[in-house]
Amino acid sequence: xQAGAESGSWRRAQEHVTSNDTLELPPRRRHxxxxxxxxxxxxxxxxxxxLSGSKLLAAGLLxxxxxxxxxxxxxxxxxxxxxSQKGGEAAPKQSFTPKSPIAxxxxxxxxxxxKILLTAKEGNKPMRPHQLFLLLxxxxxxxxxxxxxxxxxxxxxxxxxxxxxxxxxxxxAPSLTMTIAIAxxxxxxxxxxxxxxxxxxxxxxxxxxxxxxxxxYGKRPEIHHIFRGEPRSPPKIISIVFLGGVxxxxxxxxxxxxxxxxxxxxxxxxLAASPIAHPLFFASLIALEGVFFAYYTSINIFQALAAAAxxxxxxxxxxxxxxxxxxxxxxxxxx
Amino acid sequence: xxxxxxxxxxxxxLAGFVSVSRGFSVTGPRTLLVVEEExxxxxxxxxxxxxxxxxxxxxxxxxxESLNLFQHEERAYDNIVIFPTKLKGLGPNLxxxxxxxxxxxxxxxxxxxxxxxxxxxxxAITELAGQVDVFIPPKGFSVVDHFxxxxxxxxxxxxxxxTFPDNTKNYFASGDDPSAKILYKGAGLAIGNSPxxxxxxxxxxxxxxxxxxxxxxxxxxxxxxSAGQQLALVAGVxxxxxxxxxxxxxxxxxxxASFTKVAKTNKMxxxxxxxxxVTAWTFKETGVLNVDVVEHWGxxxxxxxxNGDVYRIKSDVTFSIGLSEYKYDHFExxxxxxxxxxxxxxxxxxxxxxIPLAPATTKLGLQGTYKNSTVYTTTFRTPDQHGVFTFAVNxxxxxxxxxxxxxxxxxxxxxxxxxxxSWGISGSWPWIGGIWVVVVxxxxxVGVWLWSKPVAPAAAGKKKQ
Numbered sequence: 001x002q003a004g005a006e007s008g009s010w011r012r013a014q015e016h017v018t019s020n021d022t023l024e025l026p027p028r029r030r031h032x033x034x035x036x037x038x039x040x041x042x043x044x045x046x047x048x049x050x051l052s053g054s055k056l057l058a059a060g061l062l063x064x065x066x067x068x069x070x071x072x073x074x075x076x077x078x079x080x081x082x083x084s085q086k087g088g089e090a091a092p093k094q095s096f097t098p099k100s101p102i103a104x105x106x107x108x109x110x111x112x113x114x115k116i117l118l119t120a121k122e123g124n125k126p127m128r129p130h131q132l133f134l135l136l137x138x139x140x141x142x143x144x145x146x147x148x149x150x151x152x153x154x155x156x157x158x159x160x161x162x163x164x165x166x167x168x169x170x171x172x173a174p175s176l177t178m179t180i181a182i183a184x185x186x187x188x189x190x191x192x193x194x195x196x197x198x199x200x201x202x203x204x205x206x207x208x209x210x211x212x213x214x215x216x217y218g219k220r221p222e223i224h225h226i227f228r229g230e231p232r233s234p235p236k237i238i239s240i241v242f243l244g245g246v247x248x249x250x251x252x253x254x255x256x257x258x259x260x261x262x263x264x265x266x267x268x269x270x271l272a273a274s275p276i277a278h279p280l281f282f283a284s285l286i287a288l289e290g291v292f293f294a295y296y297t298s299i300n301i302f303q304a305l306a307a308a309a310x311x312x313x314x315x316x317x318x319x320x321x322x323x324x325x326x327x328x329x330x331x332x333x334x335x
Numbered sequence: 336x337x338x339x340x341x342x343x344x345x346x347x348x349l350a351g352f353v354s355v356s357r358g359f360s361v362t363g364p365r366t367l368l369v370v371e372e373e374x375x376x377x378x379x380x381x382x383x384x385x386x387x388x389x390x391x392x393x394x395x396x397x398x399x400e401s402l403n404l405f406q407h408e409e410r411a412y413d414n415i416v417i418f419p420t421k422l423k424g425l426g427p428n429l430x431x432x433x434x435x436x437x438x439x440x441x442x443x444x445x446x447x448x449x450x451x452x453x454x455x456x457x458x459a460i461t462e463l464a465g466q467v468d469v470f471i472p473p474k475g476f477s478v479v480d481h482f483x484x485x486x487x488x489x490x491x492x493x494x495x496x497x498t499f500p501d502n503t504k505n506y507f508a509s510g511d512d513p514s515a516k517i518l519y520k521g522a523g524l525a526i527g528n529s530p531x532x533x534x535x536x537x538x539x540x541x542x543x544x545x546x547x548x549x550x551x552x553x554x555x556x557x558x559x560x561s562a563g564q565q566l567a568l569v570a571g572v573x574x575x576x577x578x579x580x581x582x583x584x585x586x587x588x589x590x591x592a593s594f595t596k597v598a599k600t601n602k603m604x605x606x607x608x609x610x611x612x613v614t615a616w617t618f619k620e621t622g623v624l625n626v627d628v629v630e631h632w633g634x635x636x637x638x639x640x641x642n643g644d645v646y647r648i649k650s651d652v653t654f655s656i657g658l659s660e661y662k663y664d665h666f667e668x669x670x671x672x673x674x675x676x677x678x679x680x681x682x683x684x685x686x687x688x689x690i691p692l693a694p695a696t697t698k699l700g701l702q703g704t705y706k707n708s709t710v711y712t713t714t715f716r717t718p719d720q721h722g723v724f725t726f727a728v729n730x731x732x733x734x735x736x737x738x739x740x741x742x743x744x745x746x747x748x749x750x751x752x753x754x755x756x757s758w759g760i761s762g763s764w765p766w767i768g769g770i771w772v773v774v775v776x777x778x779x780x781v782g783v784w785l786w787s788k789p790v791a792p793a794a795a796g797k798k799k800q
Contacts, residue, residue: 131481131543131554133562144540144563148556181541183481185489190481192541214528217731218502219676223689225718227649233762242765250772257783265788278785285781289774326785335789 071187072123076157076180079118081196086111098180098193105175106198110206114161114198116149118180122188126155129184134159136166136198138173145170146181163200168210175199266334270325277321284315359389359664361619362443362578363413366390367404369397369429370418377590378418381610388663390414390618397425397457404433410440414618417460419449419586424457431462438578445617447586450520452477452547467572468527469582472544472560476522478568478585480542485518485599492519493597494568496605497536502675503733506621507535510608518593518604521585523560524567531574533733534567535581535613542566569613577736581617589613615663616734623661623736624669627708630655631726631742634714645745647753648719654679654726655695655712656740657705668709670694677711680727683746687718692728721748 075098083106084090096102108114120129128151137144145167151157163171170176176198183190202210233239270278288311295304329335366385368375375382375394386392393412395402397420404411415437417425434444446460452475464471477490485491493516496508517536523544526532538544543554543562550558560566569588572580587593593606615621632638634651646652658677660669671677681688692711717724724746730738757763 128553130545130552131479131541133541133543135540135563142564145565146543146559146562148554148559150555151553181482183541185479185481190541192482215530217530217733219674220678220689222678222691223680223686225681225687225716227716227719231760233760236761239761239764243768246765246768246772250776253776254779261790262783262787263790264782264786267786270786282782282785286778289778292774322785335787 071189072125073189074129074182074184074191075121075123076118076182076191077121079116079180079195081106082115082117083108083112084115085109086113096195098191101194102196104197106196108161108163108198108200110163110201110203112162116159116161118149118157120151120155120157120182122184128153128155128157129182131181131183131190132157133181134161135179135181135192136170136176137179138170139175139177140173141169143169143173163202163206166200169213171200171202171206172210173200266329269329270322273328274321274325277318277325280314280318281322284311284318287311288315359620360413361623361661362441364389364391365412366392366414366416366618367402367412368392368394368416368418369402369420369425370394370416371396371420371422374418374420377587377592380591380594380607381589381614384607384611385416385614388615388620397422397429400428402426402428404428404437404442405440410437410442412437412442414443414445416445416447416614418447419454420457421455422457423455425459429457429459431459431466434459434463434580435466438574438580439576441576441578443578443618444580445583445614446581447583447589448521450585450587450590452522463580464524464582467574467580468529468532469570469572470525470527471582471584472522472525473546475546475548476544476560477547478519478521478523478538478542478544478566480539482541483539485597490520492539492542493517493599494519494536494539496609499733500674502672504622504672504735506616506734507609507612508605509612510605512602512605515602515605515608516597516600517588517606517609518595518597519568519585519588521568521583521588524570524582524584525561525565526567526570530731532570532572534569535571535616536567536569536609537564538562538566538568540564571613571616571734573734573736575737577619577623579617579619581613583613619661619736620663621661622734624730624738625659625661625666625708626656626728626738626740627659627705628655628657628710629726629728629740629742631744642742643744645747646717647747647749648717648721651714651716653712653714654692655710656692656728657708657710658738659705659708666707668707670709671711675732677728677730679713679715680725680729681715681718682725682727683720683722686727687720687724688715690715717746721746 077097078095079097080093080095081102082090082093088111094102106114116134119126120132121127122129132149132151134147134149135144136147147159147161147165149157149159166176177194178196178198179192179194181190181192183192288308291304291307291311294307295301299307326335368382370378382392382394404415415434417429438444446463448454448456448460448471454474456471456474461471478492479489480492481489483493485493495516496510496513497505498508499505519536523538526534540563544560544566545554546558546560568585569581569583572582574580583589588606589610593604596603612621630638630641631652631654632641632643633646634653638653656677656679658669659666676691678689679692680686690713692713695710695712722745723743726740726742726744728738728740758767
């Protein structure tokens with residue numbers, strides 16, 4: 001790419017990062033090498049004493065340079081964190097250093113504002129770095145946002161945060177870790193130090209004001225259909241008791257008839273008078289009930305009608321004959 | 336069923352024919368490279384790699400007057416690569432609207448933005464980016480990382496290969512060495528909340544993109560474009576029709592000069608493999624899903640009646656779908672990541688079910704003929720609600736082509752002879768008993784009425800007289 005290559009810096013970067021000869025180090029990058037790196041440069045050359053001597057010397061020199069001119073590292077001092085309530089009293093300032101973060105969890109209410117004051121230093125000298133960020137991270141999701149300090153050239157920096165400044169995705173997190181990152185161009189080694197843990201507390205109105213989280217493609221919650229309840233019957237024992245009561249009516253009826261001297265004593269007489277009509281009539285009545293039973297259990301309406309059509313003429317004709325015999329008995333005074 | 340089988344055979348034949356005649360990208364091989372002659376020199380390897388993968392390259396300058404993305408209202412190219420350019424505009428044939436039309440017609444787009452903070456970004460590209468929820472910083476911005484640098488200006492970054500949550504397949508770290516770093520220099524991108532946009536490569540945690548001209552001494556709030564994981568270096572957009580648009584915020588990431596060794600680790604950079612992954616994804620050589628087969632049947636009848644039109648309420652139904660995934664030149668069975676799920680919805684206006692589909696252990700019906708697909712299946716009971724329902728598999732995931740498969744079926748009510756019989760309902764027993772007691776009692780009464788002999792006929796006779 002023309003523009004990028006011509007800019008020069010990209011080219012130079014390539015030269016540096018592609019350099020394989022570790023002894024011809026770009027002098028400006030010494031600080032990036034550790035002792036282990038230098039030790040590695042020694043091991044590949046044990047055979048040629050001359051070479052190894054010179055390389056050892058070079059490496060030694062390098063080590064000396066590295067030790068003597070160790071670049072300063074970025075740090076900060078006079079750092080305090082203060083949470084004050086709008087219109088209320090400010091909480092005491094809590095001081096912290098790169099190595100000793102503030103213990104415990106700070107809470108940030110909707111009306112609170114958080115103030116961090118610090119002085120950035122390059123080594124011991126107060127200095128303004130190029131990057132002076134406060135990073136807020138939700139350790140659960142890994143989401144992180146940054147806030148740039150308001151820094152003066154003297155290195156004095158200030159940052160004010162209220163809940164409005166914090167992205168909503170982080171506001172709903174149970175706790176956020178605060179990290180300060182100080183770094184700049186040049187050789188000085190950068191610093192990132194965790195300084196505190198903060199927990200944003202939302203009230204009802206703030207919770208309502210939160211926007212819907214954005215749509216993300218992914219697995220969606222499962223749905224299982226909830227079926228309507230099955231139709232219920234009373235306990236079987238109750239049905240059985242009442243069924244017993246109903247069935248018991250039948251013998252009760254028969255007993256009642258017999259106590260009123262009902263009988264079938266004329267059956268032989270009738271059979272003798274009309275031997276075909278009586279059994280046929282009675283059988284056709286039973287057969288009709290049988291058709292109803294079959295319709296209830298298995299056959300369809302057309303089969304039931306066909307069967308009834310066959311049985312009913314039989315019942316009609318045999319019935320008239322049988323009833324004629326019954327009338328004959330009545331006229332004889334036998335009924 | 337025969338129709339289904341025939342159409343699938345035709346599709347398979349057609350697919351075979353297409354893949355032989357058109358190269359290996361699912362979209363197609365016709366690729367337009369919009370590149371100036373002097374820039375082309377810097378990307379020889381990338382261009383050579385694309386050619387070796389079967390893309391038919393048409394290398395044109397943006398200034399070319401005969402360049403047109405459409406011919407006879409049809410897409411003239413399947414894929415377009417816009418290389419970094421010194422031009423401020425790309426000319427009348429390469430407007431943001433023509434790029435969008437290209438994507439609407441299913442074409443893919445790879446946009447390499449300049450790495451240098453002096454490089455120009457044509458307005459057509461900025462407009463296009465804005466329309467797909469990607470934001471390019473103005474000219475003059477540059478990403479720096481003071482914490483892990485590769486040069487003394489801190490603007491060249493060594494970025495780890497991209498990693499994604501374990502429910503997302505990683506198509507961008509296929510290189511041999513997983514610890515290799517990507518050499519990067521550029522301005523970065525910010526991306527919106529749209530689910531169609533995905534960051535492919537994000538900046539290291541403590542890197543930031545700042546206005547190199549205005550804020551050379553201190554990066555205050557206003558001169559920082561974005562930082563950390565929120566700062567994307569490479570971002571991919573997949574439109575609703577699964578066309579892909581990829582923005583690479585530092586084009587030199589794919590330049591020949593980046594395909595080299597890093598002194599710090601004495602290892603090759605991952606750039607070349609990453610370039611292959613990004614171009615393969617953008618041009619649909621990876622991350623393309625195909626539905627090979629959809630089958631459903633009632634458990635009651637078994638798989639003898641497949642893909643019927645009618646099911647009864649409250650009956651068990653098995654649904655299965657065979658999925659395969661394209662990989663460079665062939666389809667292979669698609670496996671859903673473990674923490675993800677392929678879900679089946681059974682819908683009438685609203686989903687009544689949304690249940691996961693699990694890989695089938697035995698293949699039934701037509702599925703045996705699809706060797707290159709994973710068959711996912713599930714069995715559920717149709718809801719107690721009749722109507723026209725839809726089996727819907729709506730599988731939209733980052734970096735995968737959108738999949739929406741719908742099959743409508745009727746769910747009928749119980750037929751009159753499918754209800755529980757009255758004797759099966761214990762509450763009806765006394766009533767049924769009552770009926771039969773009446774029947775027996777009536778038959779007995781008829782018998783008694785026909786054949787009863789008077790006990791005292793003399794008394795009866797006396798009365799009559």
